[in-house]
Amino acid sequence: MTHEKLDNNAVYGTVQLPDIPAPDKAKTKTFALGCAMLASMTSILLGYDMGVMSGATIYIQKDLKITDVQVEILVGILNLYCLFGSAAAGRTSDLIGRRYTIVFAAAIFFVGAVVMGTSVNYAHLMVGRFVAGIGVGYAIMIAPVYTAEVSPASCRGFLTSFPEVFINFGILLGYVSNFAFRKLSLRLGWRLMLGIGAVPSVFMGLGVLVMPESPRWLVLQGRLGDARRVLVKTSESKEEAQLRLESIQEAAGIPLDCTDEVVKPPKIEKGHEVWKELFLHPTPTVRRVLIAAVGIHFFQQASGIDAVVLYSPRIFKKAGIVTNTALLGATMAVGFVKTITILIATFLLDRIGRRPLLLSSVGGMILSLILLAFGLTMIDHNPHTKLSWALALSIAMVLFSVAFFSIGLGPITWVYSSEIFPLRLRAQGTSVGAAVNRVVSGIISMTFISMSKAITIGGGFFLFAGVATVAWVFFFTFLPETQGRNLEDMDALFGKSRRKKSQSKDETSNGQVQLENTGPV
Numbered sequence: 001m002t003h004e005k006l007d008n009n010a011v012y013g014t015v016q017l018p019d020i021p022a023p024d025k026a027k028t029k030t031f032a033l034g035c036a037m038l039a040s041m042t043s044i045l046l047g048y049d050m051g052v053m054s055g056a057t058i059y060i061q062k063d064l065k066i067t068d069v070q071v072e073i074l075v076g077i078l079n080l081y082c083l084f085g086s087a088a089a090g091r092t093s094d095l096i097g098r099r100y101t102i103v104f105a106a107a108i109f110f111v112g113a114v115v116m117g118t119s120v121n122y123a124h125l126m127v128g129r130f131v132a133g134i135g136v137g138y139a140i141m142i143a144p145v146y147t148a149e150v151s152p153a154s155c156r157g158f159l160t161s162f163p164e165v166f167i168n169f170g171i172l173l174g175y176v177s178n179f180a181f182r183k184l185s186l187r188l189g190w191r192l193m194l195g196i197g198a199v200p201s202v203f204m205g206l207g208v209l210v211m212p213e214s215p216r217w218l219v220l221q222g223r224l225g226d227a228r229r230v231l232v233k234t235s236e237s238k239e240e241a242q243l244r245l246e247s248i249q250e251a252a253g254i255p256l257d258c259t260d261e262v263v264k265p266p267k268i269e270k271g272h273e274v275w276k277e278l279f280l281h282p283t284p285t286v287r288r289v290l291i292a293a294v295g296i297h298f299f300q301q302a303s304g305i306d307a308v309v310l311y312s313p314r315i316f317k318k319a320g321i322v323t324n325t326a327l328l329g330a331t332m333a334v335g336f337v338k339t340i341t342i343l344i345a346t347f348l349l350d351r352i353g354r355r356p357l358l359l360s361s362v363g364g365m366i367l368s369l370i371l372l373a374f375g376l377t378m379i380d381h382n383p384h385t386k387l388s389w390a391l392a393l394s395i396a397m398v399l400f401s402v403a404f405f406s407i408g409l410g411p412i413t414w415v416y417s418s419e420i421f422p423l424r425l426r427a428q429g430t431s432v433g434a435a436v437n438r439v440v441s442g443i444i445s446m447t448f449i450s451m452s453k454a455i456t457i458g459g460g461f462f463l464f465a466g467v468a469t470v471a472w473v474f475f476f477t478f479l480p481e482t483q484g485r486n487l488e489d490m491d492a493l494f495g496k497s498r499r500k501k502s503q504s505k506d507e508t509s510n511g512q513v514q515l516e517n518t519g520p521v
Contacts (some may be wrong), residue, residue, distance in 0.1 A: 032159060032234040036213050039146045040162035041204045042102050042139035044170035045109045045197070049078060049132060051174020051335060052193050055182070055328050059190040064122050068449045074125065075310050075373060078133040078444030082438035085137020089336040089434075090427035092138070098214040101138060106205035109135030110198045117119050117195015128194075135201075140281055143428060143432040144418035149214040149416035152235050152244070160418055161346045161411035168342045168406060171309060172335035179328045219248045225261035238481055251423040260402040274428045285495040286425065287303055292479055292494070293417040293433040299471035300413040303365060304464030305405050307448045308398060310413070314449070318457050320386065330395065337399045341406040353483040354412050355475075361408020362472045365401055369465035372397035377458030409471075413437070420490045 057071050065076070085105070090471035093101040107403035112132025144161040151159040177196060182187045215234075228245050235241035240408055246256050254263065265292065277283075278290060312326040312334050321327050342468035348357055375394035379387055450458050 012199050032155070035150050035211050035234070036147045036159035036162045036411075037202065038152075038204075038207050039098075039102055040166045041200075041207065042105055042143050043163040043166040044173070044200055044204070045106070045132075045139050046136045047167035047170020047172075048174045048197050048200070049136065049170075050167075050176075050196065050306070050309055051171035052177050053174070054312055054331060054473040055175065055178025056193045058313060058324060058327075059186055060125075063186050063190065064125075066122055070122065072446045072449050074122075074129065076442045076444070077126070078129050078136065079306075079438040079442030079445060080256065081130050081133025082137035082140065082442075083435050085134040085139075086141045086431045086438065087137075089138045089141040090431035092141050093217070093427050094220075096400040097217050098142055098149070099208060099211055101142045102146065102208045104206070104463040105135050105138035105142065105204045106201040107135070108132075108138065109372070110201040110205070113195055113198035117191050117198065119191065119194075132197075137438065139433070140438070141431045144414045145430050146214050148415075148418040149426075150212070150230070150234055152240065155350055158346050158350050160415040161342075161349055164406075164411035165339075165342050165346060165416050168335075168338045168410070168438065172332075172339045175328070175332045175335040179325075179332055182324060182328055215245070216248050216252075216426075219245075219252050219254065220265060220423075222263040222265035224249070224254075224258070247394075250424065274300065274425055278425060278429060278432065285491055286422070288494050289420050289490070290429065290432070292420060293429060294436050295474055296413050296416055297433040297437040298440055299467065299474065300409055301437055301444060302464075303362075303400070303405075303409070303468040303471055304369065304444060304461065305410070306403055306441045306445050307464070309338075310445050311448055312398065314452075315376070315398060315457065316395065318376060320391040334398060334402055338402045338406045338410075341403045342411060344405045345411050348407075349411065349415060350483065353481050354416055355479065355481045357408040357470065358412045358416075358475050358479070359408075361404050361410075361412075361476060362468055364404030364407075366465055366468045366494060367474065368397045368401035368404055369468060371434050372401060373458045373461035373465060376461065377456065380456050380458055416479070416482065419485075420494065422491055429432075 027177045053075050057075060060066065060074070061071055085108070089101060089105075092104065096104075109132050112128050112135055114128075115131055116125055116128030118323060119128055140163070144160055174193075177193050183189075183191050184192065212230045212233070213226070215227040215230040218224075218230065223246070227248070228241065231241040231244050232238060235244060249256055249258070277286060282290060290439075312331045316327050316330045321330055345357065372394055375390045375397060378390045379394065382390075417433040418426075418430050448460065451463075455463070482490065482493065485493060
């Protein structure tokens with residue numbers, strides 16, 4: 001038996017990769033679609049919690065006699081608890097694999113949902129929020145990573161947008177749950193709304209077990225044969241599968257001429273070394289990637305989408321809708337609009353590209369938020385006069401704002417951040433983006449009621465419109481197009497985008513939009 005020694009002292013055997021039949025293009029797309037859907041279904045957990053809490057708090061506040069501040073904390077604290085899950089998810093997924101991390105997330109959320117559904121007081125309910133938050137933190141980090149790693153470049157945008165699709169579907173289910181159980185007794189209704197969230201987590205955890213493991217994780221474990229088999233099933237041709245495998249091998253530090261079935265795993269940087277490269281000693285390219293990922297996650301939430309989703313019943317009540325049935329019915333309309341527009345977005349990501357959708361989406365949000373703020377301000381300044389036009393304007397702009405969000409900024413945030421990090425930094429880098437996302441979401445959701453009382457609800461949305469304007473400028477000047485690029489090409493893409501236009505090569509034939517770096521990186 002012969003061996004080949006490498007610099008990292010890995011020893012490779014001589015069992016050759018098997019001759020795998022050429023893939024059928026239709027079957028590979030179907031297989032990749034199935035994998036992405038199963039992985040992304042864990043995002044339903046976050047969406048359901050967001051949707052159901054918007055209506056459940058109406059009944060929780062009456063039953064448990066809690067204040068508005070306690071409602072804010074109850075609604076928003078899950079986002080901060082997510083940090084524990086997101087922080088641990090990167091390392092966990094590197095140790096046990098992407099697939100079993102998804103199963104772990106579903107199991108944790110199951111326990112949290114049961115605890116919330118059986119709560120007898122506010123403290124008990126907060127314990128359930130903590131447990132569920134950890135599960136959600138795992139889910140929102142690992143689902144886009146797995147999907148990005150298993151998807152071919154030609155449809156990666158479409159497939160990687162699935163986590164956001166299922167978040168929206170979960171929100172809609174939460175709204176439907178609110179409406180369906182609204183007439184039950186005060187003590188039973190909200191507990192059933194929260195507790196029933198345990199049911200889908202069981203099916204998700206079991207369904208994920210039929211998925212293959214991420215080919216990039218398999219390569220990091222030295223399992224080249226298994227990785228190639230997965231790549232053949234998820235690539236449009238055998239040649240594409242081989243090219244993807246070679247790109248992953250190169251990124252992992254395994255020689256391209258090594259074609260063994262199983263090899264000794266390459267040296268993987270320890271967790272603290274990865275964090276050092278991300279934060280203490282990043283290269284200019286890594287620094288730019290990190291800023292891009294953190295920036296897009298920050299602005300996704302700072303533009304106020306969770307204020308609309310979580311507090312839509314309060315917004316509609318302020319606009320002039322009175323009864324709980326009408327409030328929850330209008331809120332369901334928000335869920336339907338979000339779900340329909342996110343489905344449209346999935347078909348546009350790989351056709352139009354990330355940048356055009358992102359910029360048009362945020363532009364539409366700015367206009368919608370300004371008009372929503374104007375309508376609510378007019379209503380606030382005329383408390384004794386029913387302004388039908390302002391009511392109609394406010395309801396319409398809520399729907400338009402969530403539609404514009406879901407057509408671009410919503411799905412692209414997760415697609416973009418999951419595909420731009422180098423392989424060695426991807427799990428931890430994506431977890432950083434998810435952590436920023438949840439922190440900002442938590443801050444918004446835990447302060448919105450207080451902010452509305454301090455500067456009026458209209459003033460709050462004027463503030464969100466200002467943040468969205470800053471976001472548009474950031475996206476325009478800082479984020480290059482990633483459509484059609486292999487994950488292993490991102491280092492070169494972000495390195496080149498730091499140069500001035502006059503010094504960069506014309507790459508329009510590759511569909512790349514070159515950006516001039518307008519500030520220090």
